[in-house]
Amino acid sequence: xxxKINIKNVAKLAALKLTSEEELKLEKDLSMIxxxxxxxxxxxxPDEKITIHPLGMSLNLAEDEAFKFFTxxxxxSNAPEAIDGQFVVPPALD
Amino acid sequence: MDHYKLPISEINxxxxxxxxxxxxxxxxxxxxxxxxxxxxxxxxxxxxxENIKKATDADxxxxxxxxxxxxxxxxxAIKDNINISGYATTCSSQMLSNYISPYDATVISKLKEExxxxxxxxxxxxxxxxxxxxxxxxxxxxxPWDPSRVPGxxxxxxxAVVSAGSAIASLGxxxxxxxxxxxxxxxxxxxxxxxxxxxxxxxxAFASSLDQIGPITNNVSDAKILYNSIRGHDPFDAxxxxxxxxxxxxxxxxxxxxxxxxxxxxxxxxxxxxVHKVSKLLESQGHEIIEVSLPLTKMSISIYYxxxxxxxxxxxxxxxxxxxxxxVNGNTSYEMMEATRAEGFGPEVKKRILLxxxxxxxxxxxxxxxxxxxxxxxxxxxFTETFEQVDYLISxxxxxxxxxxxxxSDNQLEMYMxxxxxxxxxxVGMPAISIPTGLxxxxxxxxxxxxxxxxxxxxxLDFAQNLESEVSFNALPQIQGDGE
Numbered sequence: 001x002x003x004k005i006n007i008k009n010v011a012k013l014a015a016l017k018l019t020s021e022e023e024l025k026l027e028k029d030l031s032m033i034x035x036x037x038x039x040x041x042x043x044x045x046p047d048e049k050i051t052i053h054p055l056g057m058s059l060n061l062a063e064d065e066a067f068k069f070f071t072x073x074x075x076x077s078n079a080p081e082a083i084d085g086q087f088v089v090p091p092a093l094d
Numbered sequence: 095m096d097h098y099k100l101p102i103s104e105i106n107x108x109x110x111x112x113x114x115x116x117x118x119x120x121x122x123x124x125x126x127x128x129x130x131x132x133x134x135x136x137x138x139x140x141x142x143x144e145n146i147k148k149a150t151d152a153d154x155x156x157x158x159x160x161x162x163x164x165x166x167x168x169x170x171a172i173k174d175n176i177n178i179s180g181y182a183t184t185c186s187s188q189m190l191s192n193y194i195s196p197y198d199a200t201v202i203s204k205l206k207e208e209x210x211x212x213x214x215x216x217x218x219x220x221x222x223x224x225x226x227x228x229x230x231x232x233x234x235x236x237x238p239w240d241p242s243r244v245p246g247x248x249x250x251x252x253x254a255v256v257s258a259g260s261a262i263a264s265l266g267x268x269x270x271x272x273x274x275x276x277x278x279x280x281x282x283x284x285x286x287x288x289x290x291x292x293x294x295x296x297x298x299a300f301a302s303s304l305d306q307i308g309p310i311t312n313n314v315s316d317a318k319i320l321y322n323s324i325r326g327h328d329p330f331d332a333x334x335x336x337x338x339x340x341x342x343x344x345x346x347x348x349x350x351x352x353x354x355x356x357x358x359x360x361x362x363x364x365x366x367x368x369v370h371k372v373s374k375l376l377e378s379q380g381h382e383i384i385e386v387s388l389p390l391t392k393m394s395i396s397i398y399y400x401x402x403x404x405x406x407x408x409x410x411x412x413x414x415x416x417x418x419x420x421x422v423n424g425n426t427s428y429e430m431m432e433a434t435r436a437e438g439f440g441p442e443v444k445k446r447i448l449l450x451x452x453x454x455x456x457x458x459x460x461x462x463x464x465x466x467x468x469x470x471x472x473x474x475x476x477f478t479e480t481f482e483q484v485d486y487l488i489s490x491x492x493x494x495x496x497x498x499x500x501x502x503s504d505n506q507l508e509m510y511m512x513x514x515x516x517x518x519x520x521x522v523g524m525p526a527i528s529i530p531t532g533l534x535x536x537x538x539x540x541x542x543x544x545x546x547x548x549x550x551x552x553x554x555l556d557f558a559q560n561l562e563s564e565v566s567f568n569a570l571p572q573i574q575g576d577g578e
Contacts, residue, residue, distance in 0.1 A: 087417060
């Protein structure tokens, strides 16, 4: 059932710029892994309830209350670029 | 007399009886680090300067009888994907080589309250993805038993430093065996607690439904002490469990199941004979041994390598060069993001992000990720039903003894298979412990893994401690150049 993986498209979805050598190697490696999944993807499985928590329990959400956490400066302390208390990024469009 | 292999409870008694000071122990452990680190490369950073004061502070507390607990003054190493405020958390990745954490992980806050001295941060496969530490951006860790062999991974640094005696204990994280497999390769104890019993807050996320922090120690008693210090509900982690009462497995005359599928093809004769040896020992203690079949364990590698990369592709999207980590400039935000991720991530991380992105993409979701989630639920059902018949499950921890550097790095599926025995416990969320039980025909450590139903962690630890005392594994690595 496996078809050829479109590595350029997957890399674009993942926001990863690959060199042509990486594309070749990763296409081969990923195809091999995906072939290994064939037995699982072809298995007849009943419609089981699927859950995020491995023990099937609901998430414990915190109370919606304000509390003291990072200061503004702490939150920005690892930013590659920050000006006037804000993260700086290149323009979104050319 | 050397103290670095003594159980924590005995060290604590020596501190209390004024026969040993925390500063003397720290000096001993640091000297041990100095003589072995150039061979082992277990630590990525050492906190020696500040620790001298912390150790003398602990001396004072013991002198005045004001000690904080059994872990006060104990040197513990921390895997470098767990945040300690004011120190680097690199995840062994170029992406985070300049990241300084502004906060403590919950496990770190808890250990600080107990007076633990952190030796430093330990090496791992980049973002905890790997089974050998060969994927670390800062060079691999070597196995103390044989530096030509891997220490396992991803918590290879944490396991190697305990084995080498350059920390009394350590914390690792386990997503598919990353505590137990390196513990086995390095001849020490590794414990993966029930999912949700230890907060993941402050652990850099790899696969959130599988990741769990746990201890790597010289013995089961130390694992129990550390586990009980770091466990407990945490409102900062939405998957953190509140205490629930569940039926505990028996400690005496227990029924133990050997997992048939983990004693078949792909498991070395050495690893199988270790399980048979331990089973006979358990029988002689009055326990009953039966063989059980859990057919979906054969699918666990496929299930895991769909779920874990899918979660990793989402979790690692946060590394975009905006809020933290290194940045490579570009003309637009998207170009900057693509270039940053291309330079910051290593080959295995890129591969897993792409695999997860593919498995989650339109047209493939149901066939791959959806199918893996269904199979995971079925697997959980198989384990739950099996635990209605038995108290514990037993298997090898690893299919073989430690492999050589480069032996599996060109064969990705073979590398992934080294987690065959450990992955099931992550998929079903149950606790599992690896304890060293003997040496292979090559003189390298071998272990068995014991699993128990969810939330029976302390009973599992008690059971493992009884077994450990019967096995009496006391071999130690002879590290070249350590003068022993």
